[in-house]
Amino acid sequence: MRTFDTSGGGATSREPAIPSKSQLRNAVPKTPRAPSDRSHGTLTKREIAQAVYSVCPGLSRSQAKGFVDAVIEEIVCALAVGEDVSLRGFGKFAVREKPERPGRNPKTGVSAPISARKVVTFKASDQLKAEVDGE
CATH class of the missing domain: 1.10.287 (Helix Hairpins)
Structure with missing residues (x-):
């Protein structure tokens, strides 16, 4: 499993310090974004x-x-x-195999097998859930 730590490493004296999430939150007042900032609510x-x-x-x-x-x-x-990808503070992406299963065409009602396949799943971290929930 690959894990990407978004907490950052130690900055040297030559590199500008990257402000923490709390510093950014305190420095910039929360204001609603203008509709032109985002296209239809999708980042x-x-x-x-x-x-x-x-x-x-x-x-x-x-x-x-x-x-x-x-x-x-x-x-x-x-x-x-087939590796999992974990982003600390965000969540975990994983590949899951779905077995073959019976299905049917909803328009015609004809039965047809749905082939086995791999799907990507995402599980949000508790930190992300709390942020989205406004806590």
């Missing part, structure tokens, strides 16, 4: 890259996009070979 990869670019002043926009693409590709590759 996109482009918006994630923009967020990385805005909090990392040393990165260019293309480097931020490359960073986000690399992270997502690493997660996809790990899942493709």
